[in-house]
Amino acid sequence: DTAVSQTPKYLVTQMGNDKSIKCEQNLGHDTMYWYKQDSKKFLKIMFSYNNKELIINETVPNRFSPKSPDKAHLNLHINSLELGDSAVYFCASSPLHGYNVLTFGAGSRLTVL
């Protein structure tokens, strides 16, 4: 039973399109995150949500819009895709005080042609 699940795992699309990545966690965690891993494997936080409320927005272009319908879901919608958006996007979750551990999803590889 997957703790943090992301769909789709792979996504290939053309520049200018709009796409979404979905994330769901069944751990009962209060906080969810989106991280981006670029082609050099560097991981950087994009957003975090506490119980559906946006807490961290790490200077991400406004083409990226996260949406949290409830605390178990955090979706990422990307408008007008650009070549530089090609990356692996990781969803993660943690208890409210995440100094325990972040649990990551398996990642979604987005390729923009």
Place this chain on the structure above:
Amino acid sequence: AQTVTQSQPEMSVQEAETVTLSCTYDTSESDYYLFWYKQPPSRQMILVIRQEAYKQQNATENRFSVNFQKAAKSFSLKISDSQLGDAAMYFCASLTTQGGSEKLVFGKGTKLTVNP
């Protein structure tokens, strides 16, 4: 801003030998947490070990242990009796608090190769 530096882009080790991966960090917080994550080719991020900064004792998980030097802001990972399955990218990370939410700040990673 919190930063994490991994100075070794790549390392290799013979199977059954010991290898140490380096990590230094910079933080202004008095209480913080440090982590090592492993990312095998499957892409999954797997927690290897965690260290609370207020604990002087170095964390250990089976063949994995850390050398935590708080004054030097150093947090190295030692892998003993290396196995082929240890081959992966290893990321050092520190946990920082921002706006009431924690976030992990990662180093750039070290690619570990295990030679048979």
